[in-house]
Amino acid sequence: xxxxxxxxxxxxxxxxxxxxxxxxxxxxxxxxxxxxxxxxxxxxxxxxxxxxxxxxxxxxxxxxxxxxxxxxxxxxxxxxxxxxxxxxxxxxxxxxxxxxxxxxxxxxxxxxxxxxxxxxxxxxxxxxxxxxxxxxxxxxxxxxxxxxxxxxxxxxxxxxxxxxxxxxxxxxxxxxxxxxxxxxxxxxxxxxxxxxxxxxxxxxxxxxxxxxxxxxxxxxxxxxxxxxxxxxxxxxxxxxxxxxxxxxxxxxxxxxxxxxxxxxxxxxxxxxxxxxxxxxxxxxxxxxxxxxxxxxxxxxxxxxxxxxxxxxxxxxxxxxxxxxxxxxxxxxxxxxxxxxxxxxxxxxxxxxxxxxxxxxxxxxxxxxxxxxxxxxxxxxxxxxxxxxxxxxxxxxxxxxxxxxxxxxxxxxxxxxx
Numbered sequence: 295x296x297x298x299x300x301x302x303x304x305x306x307x308x309x310x311x312x313x314x315x316x317x318x319x320x321x322x323x324x325x326x327x328x329x330x331x332x333x334x335x336x337x338x339x340x341x342x343x344x345x346x347x348x349x350x351x352x353x354x355x356x357x358x359x360x361x362x363x364x365x366x367x368x369x370x371x372x373x374x375x376x377x378x379x380x381x382x383x384x385x386x387x388x389x390x391x392x393x394x395x396x397x398x399x400x401x402x403x404x405x406x407x408x409x410x411x412x413x414x415x416x417x418x419x420x421x422x423x424x425x426x427x428x429x430x431x432x433x434x435x436x437x438x439x440x441x442x443x444x445x446x447x448x449x450x451x452x453x454x455x456x457x458x459x460x461x462x463x464x465x466x467x468x469x470x471x472x473x474x475x476x477x478x479x480x481x482x483x484x485x486x487x488x489x490x491x492x493x494x495x496x497x498x499x500x501x502x503x504x505x506x507x508x509x510x511x512x513x514x515x516x517x518x519x520x521x522x523x524x525x526x527x528x529x530x531x532x533x534x535x536x537x538x539x540x541x542x543x544x545x546x547x548x549x550x551x552x553x554x555x556x557x558x559x560x561x562x563x564x565x566x567x568x569x570x571x572x573x574x575x576x577x578x579x580x581x582x583x584x585x586x587x588x589x590x591x592x593x594x595x596x597x598x599x600x601x602x603x604x605x606x607x608x609x610x611x612x613x614x615x616x617x618x619x620x621x622x623x624x625x626x627x628x629x630x631x632x633x634x635x636x637x638x639x640x641x642x643x644x645x646x647x648x649x650x651x652x653x654x655x656x657x658x659x660x661x662x663x664x665x666x667x668x669x670x671x672x673x674x675x676x677x678x679x680x681x682x683x684x685x686x687x688x689x690x691x692x693x694x695x696x697x698x699x700x701x702x703x704x705x706x707x708x709x710x711x
Contacts, residue, residue, distance in 0.1 A: 302354070304638070308472065308645055311475045312468045324456065324460075325452070326447045328361065328362055329346065329347045330347070331350075331351055331359075333352060333353050333357060336352045337350070337352075364453040369437055370411075373406055378401040378403050378404075379417070381402065385430075386435075387430070393439065404419040407420065411437075412447075412452070416429065431446070433448050458668060476596070476647045480588060480589035481589035483643075484585030491527065492527060495514070495516075516530050517547050536570065541558050542557055559572050560573070597647055
C-alpha cells in the first residue's frame with residue numbers, strides 16, 4: 295500500500311507540474327484552456343471553474359491540457375440547421391441550443407442561414423414567422439448539446455490565432471516545468487538532508503561493514519588509495535566501486551596522524567553490474583546557498599546523463615528492453631522506497647527530468663513533435679496544413695500506444711514471470 299501511495303504521489307505530481315506548465319503559459323498567451331486533465335480515458339472527477347474543466351481520469355498514464363482550437367473543437371452550424379437561441383438584455387445570443395426539446399419560453403427558434411462563431415460572431419436565419427433575422431453572439435456564449443455546455447472560443451482565444459512564440463512557449467513550458475520541479479526537489483533535499491561535502495571525510499561507518507572490520511572510524515580523512523592521492527569524495531567512491539572484492543590500501547589521516555588500512559570492498563550487484571562497497575557515509579553540509587547550487591548542478595548533470603543514455607538507445611547500445619513503462623516505474627519506486635524519503639525524492643526528481651526530456655523528443659504527438667512543426671512554420675513563413683499535421687500526430691499517437699503496450703508487456707514478463 296505504501297508503494298501504491300508513493301507511486302500515485304510521485305507520478306501524479308510529475309504529470310500535474312508538466313500540464314501546469316502548458317496551462318499557465320497558454321493562459322499567459324490568452325489561449326482558452328477547455329480542460330486540464332490528469333490521466334486519460336473515462337472521467338472519475340470533474341470540476342468546472344471559469345472556462346476550464348479540471349478532471350481526473352481513470353488511466354494514470356499521463357495527462358493533457360486541451361486548448362481551444364487545437365483539436366478541431368469549433369462548432370459549425372450548417373445552413374438549414376434548426377437551433378434555439380437565448381438572448382441577454384442587449385439582444386446578444388448567450389446560449390445556442392442544438393436540441394429541439396427545450397421547455398424554456400424565452401428561447402427563440404431559428405433555421406440557420408449563415409453563422410460565424412469564431413471571428414464575426416453572428417448568426418442569421420429564419421424565425422418561426424419566416425422572417426430573416428440576424429443576432430450578434432456574445433463572446434461568452436454557450437453551446438448546449440445533449441445536456442453538455444461548451445463555451446464558444448472566439449478566434450483570438452484559439453491556439454492557432456496566437457503568434458508563433460506564444461504557441462511554442464505554451465508547448466515547451468510542459469517539459470520546462472518538469473526540469474524546474476526537479477531543481478526544487480533537489481533543492482529541498484539539499485536544505486533538509488544537507489549537501490554532500492566534496493572532501494573525502496568519513497561521517498559514519500556502518501556496523502559490520504568492511505570499513506568497520508578494518509578499523510576505519512568516523513572523522514577519518516582519506517588521503518590516498520593504493521598510493522594514489524585522493525582529493526575528493528567522488529574520486530574515493532569511484533575507486534571503491536570499480537574494485538569489488540579487491541584488497542585496497544587506504545591512507546587515513548586521524549588526529550594529526552597517518553594510518554594505513556587494508557579493506558576488501560563487498561560486491562554489490564545491480565542490474566547485472568557489480569560494484570564495490572565498504573559501508574561508509576559521506577558528510578553532509580547544511581547551507582542554503584550550497585543547496586541552490588546543488589539543486590542546479592544535480593538537475594543539469596541528470597539532464598546530460600539521460601540524454602547520454604538516450605543516445606545509446608538510438609545507436610543500438612541499449613535495446614527496447616532497457617525501457618520501462620508504468621509497471622517498471624512502479625517496481626523501481628517500490629525498491630527505492632525501501633531506502634527512505636530522500637532516496638524517493640531523488641528518484642522523483644530524476645523521473646521528472648526523464649519525463650521532460652522524453653516529451654521533447656521530435657516525435658509526432660509529443661511536445662517535441664509539435665515544436666518541430668513550429669520550426670517548419672518559422673522556416674516556411676506559414677503554418678503546416680492542420681489536416682496534414684493532425685494526421686501525422688494521429689499516427690504518432692498510435693505508434694506511442696503500441697510502444698507503450700510493448701514496453702508494458704516486457705515489464706510484466708520481467709517482473710512477474
